[in-house]
Amino acid sequence: MNSFKNAGHLLRFAGLFVIAFVLFLVIRHYYVPKSFGQYGHYRGDAIKDDAARPTFYAGHDTCETCHADIATKKSGGPHAHVNCEACHGPQAIHALADDPTAHIPVKPDSATLCIKCHAASLAKPKKFPQVNEDHSMGMPCITCHTNPHSPAIDTTGTGGKK
């Protein structure tokens, strides 16, 4: 009994740990979303939340419904497998609208867009067309590559490759 009395301060310290642990469990109970762990190590409801988000991309099939001529041009060139919205950005607002002409997409600026893929880098495969900063001498790419959907320069006979 006496030794128990002398251990009073230790029991109080242990009590602090118990209180902290209970507090932790209470906070955890309210803090962690109920659906956490339902499918994996994440909030299960996140899937529903994602599904409910508005659509931004229309998909290239939707684009080609109206722009079949562009799709035909594109299919013959090196950009055949580049999706429309990769360059034009998400276009659901235009493609799925009752009146698509009310939401005409802004044309991409070739001076800044093309370089995103075609900037020279040692890490890229050699056969991939790549250019240095001085290649265009400050001019937009479409000055020479007049048709960005199939950008080869036919008149020079180089096939647009650099």
Place this chain on the structure above:
Amino acid sequence: MNGVEGFMYPNEIGLQWSILIVLYPYITGLVAGAFILASLVRVFRVEAVRPTYRLALLTALSFLLVAPLPLQLHLGHPLRSPEMYFTPHSSSAMAMFGYVYLWYLMAVLVFEIWLDYRAEIVQKAQSTKGLLGLLYKVMTLGNFNISHEALELDEKIGWVVTLIGIPSAFILHGYVGFIFGSIKANPWWNSPLMPVVFIFSAMVSGISAVMLLYMATTKIRGLKIDVACVDTIAMYLFYTFIIDFAIESLDLIHRIYEADESFRSLNFMVHTKLYIPHIVIQIMLGTLTPLIILATTQLVKFNETIRKRLYVIAGSLILIGVFAMRWNVVIGGQLFSKSLLGYTTYKLALITKEGLLVAIALTLLPLVFLYVMVRILPPWPEKQNNALASGD
């Protein structure tokens, strides 16, 4: 591209882990090392180093409180950090380490310090007025029992806590080495020796830090440094350093002998980009020089003044050397490409979130914490405090 030589994958050009990630293992290492020094008194009964016992514990605590800050700054979103505790992923070493950190902080360090200081805390709670008095009263947890039996029980429990604390300190810092050593994609890091190397270098740096702090605080207080104490610390520092040096050399020899496909790339790096921080600062200045100095003090009987000066030089060089070791691991490990054919450069910024100024502030912050703790819980015997007070 600036700073890039040879073939570098695009995601390797910029370093992901900055100087703050260098600081993190450095600071936790000091914690572990300081605690091991304290355990010399408590568990191994090395009475000569008793003057540093409490200072070592407070140093460990102040550095441990700062240890997560570099990570918080590096990751950002500090409000998300509790989620690691609420929804830990059992396969994540980092998540599991959160509990090790908390265990070490609360169940080892805070508990041991509280047990050791309890008698003083109760006395101060009864004699101090105002806010400080209230703080001491809260720290007593409302129990003022400092009878001989109660304090004897504290001593026994304290011994057990320290005993548990030793492997805890090893896990605390071994984890940091484990995190690097288990990354199989990086040949500079990938070594099962990494946790052991980290633990021993931590012990060396922590012991040096406490030795220097003890000498500095004693000097500032105008008291005489206990030379027998620093001699003993220096002796243990020397022995620990020999083990550390042997293990690091073993790691190096193993790499050279194995000479796997990464060897030429790493060898090139050590002779070029890492020549100054690795060969000059870490090995020559931070390892061989203090080892020779400490060995000399063991072999030759210098007078007290020279011995103390040599300890200060050796201790300071060790702290620089261990920091260089952390730098070479963290930064060095990101300077070469996985292709083993290219190298990048790390440019340390000055005034950014992960810049030099922040790193310096984070290194000094534990000393501010230590100053506050020393004011509240003086780590030196009451007799010396009185002597100092009467001297004033």
